[in-house]
Amino acid sequence: MHRLVALSLGGGDRFVAEMQRAWDAGDAVLPVDQRLPTAAQQSLVERMGASYVVDATGRHRRRGGWPVEPDDALVMATSGSTGEPKGAVLTHDAIAANAMATSSFLEVDPSTDRWLACLPLAHVGGLAVVVRALLTDTPLEMHDGFDAEAVAAAAERGTTLTALVPTALQRIDASALRAILLGGSAMPAERPPNTVATYGLTETFSGVVYEGWPLHGVELRTVDDEVQLRCPMLLRCYRDGTDPRTADGWFATGDAGNVADDGRLSVFGRVDDMITSGAEKVWPVAVERILSQLASVAEVAVVGRPDPEWGQAVTAVVVPAEPASPPSIDEFRDAVKSQLPAYCAPRAIELVEALPKTPLGKTQRWRI
Template sequence: MHRLVALSLGGGDRFVTELQRAWDAGDAVLPVDQRLPAAAQQSLIDRMGASIVVDAAGRHRRRGGWAVEPGDALVVVTSGSTGEPKGAVLTHAAIEANAMATSSALEVDPTTDRWLACLPLAHVGGLSVVVRALLTDTPCEVHDGFDAAAVADAARRGATLTSLVPTALQRTEASAFRAILLGGSAMPAERPQNTVATYGLTETFSGVVYEGWPLRGVELRAVGDEVQLRCPMLLRCYRDGTDPRPDDGWFSTGDAGAVADDGRLSVFGRVDDMITSGAQKVWPVAVERILAQHPGVAEVAVVGRPDPEWGQAVTAVMVPADPTNPPSVDELRDAVKSQLPAYCAPRAIELVDTLPKTPLGKTQRWRI
């Protein structure tokens, strides 16, 4: 029987060793986020049906787990940005396809390049770095999460490639790396030329679209404004056995977007996030990009609030840079109207101390 092995370990050499050990035995691996409280980690392990747990104290068998299929490599928990997380079952063939396509796009040379994995290994942003390094025999340094000083030191010692989220990029000397894969949340309005904006999902084991262009073997289309993709990187199913792929293999991402005639993808945001105000469609991400550039805005999320006249009122939920002197709604409206139609401008502001986020910094809009 092929088992699911839960790796309840921080980033480092032991994680990589135990990952390879499980694969050599024909087992699949569930990385467990070490930032979760102990009770939440145990609940996750139970829900995903792991038969073995590897933690700081050793290797433990547990009852109640169930088998994985031959060829299964990973069960990676989705970020939960839209609700309850799910476990995406990824095969060895899928993760190899991802590793090879990524390495080809970046022209990775194992003799001169060196990967740095400095994002949490329970999510594809960090885990995919380790996996593609293993599968391409490219040297890799694995950190236990992001630390700006440690990242700078790794670059001085020869790391040339890494994967970051925008919040980490702000604390990194980007020029120290040959290339930086950037994903996880909305891209900064301005960013270094050696960064690569990626689009992908847990279900594709990280980015499969670079700067709007699909990687080798990836097909894209938009159906009813929703992005769909078909590629060898896709999950086999979720851990509960449900298969989100129809017979033709096209996976509905839940993201709104469009594919241009030349094949380039534009993503507007989650389909469920779209605001309909006075019969007009407003995509929150486009408005947020403009508001985030206002000096009085530290963080912002745009949502639709019920409104008797407009159906939904465009509302800016904002963390002000200076809580004693937040920008006015008229200031923010003027900023948006300078770049977008007037109906996209917020009609109200809600001031908050923080915005709810996933561990990788994605705003959990459904909780606002």
């Protein structure tokens, strides 16, 4: 019988060794985010049905776990950007398909390239780097978290490839690396030419669309403006046994977008994030891209607030760059109306000290 092994470990050689040990035994692995409080870690392990926990003190058997299927490799907790995390069950074939497609796109050469894994291994953005290196026999350096100086030192030692979130990109000299995969949150308006904007989900074991173009084997379509994927990288099911795929293999992402005639994907945001104001549709991400470029804005999220006249009022929730001199509604409306229809312009501003985010920096709009 094949079991689920929870790895409650930081990034490092022991994590990789324990993952390989589990796989050699036919078991699957549940990476546990070390930044979660102890109670939350224990709750995750219980909900996902792990039979063993490996932590700093050793390997521990626990009651109440349930089996995995023979080809299952990973159970990855979803980001929780819309609520309670789910466990995406990914097979060895799925993670290998992602690793090989990415390596082909980047033209990875194990004789000259070197991967750096510095994102949390409990998230696909970090763990996918490790899996790519292992499956392609490419040298790998691992850090237990992001540190700008450590990334610079790794580049001096020969690291050529890594994956980051946009907030981390701002803290390093990107030119020191050959290529940087970016995911996890909205892309900056301007970024270095060696960065690659990726689109993917926990359910696809990280990015499967690079710079809008699907990787090899990835099919895209939209149904009622919702992006759907069909590809060998997709999950088998969720840990509770539910299969979110259609009978013919399509997965509804929950993201709104468009696939152009040439096959390139544009993503507008979560379907549930769309604001309907005066019968007009407003995509928050489009408005946020404009407002985030203003010097008066440190961070911004756009949401719809209930309004008796408009149904929903477009509202900018803002972390001001200078709290003593916050931006004005006129500044915001003028900026948005210069690029989008007037109905997209915010009707109100709410000032906050910080926006709620996931550990990888993705704004949790549902908590605003």
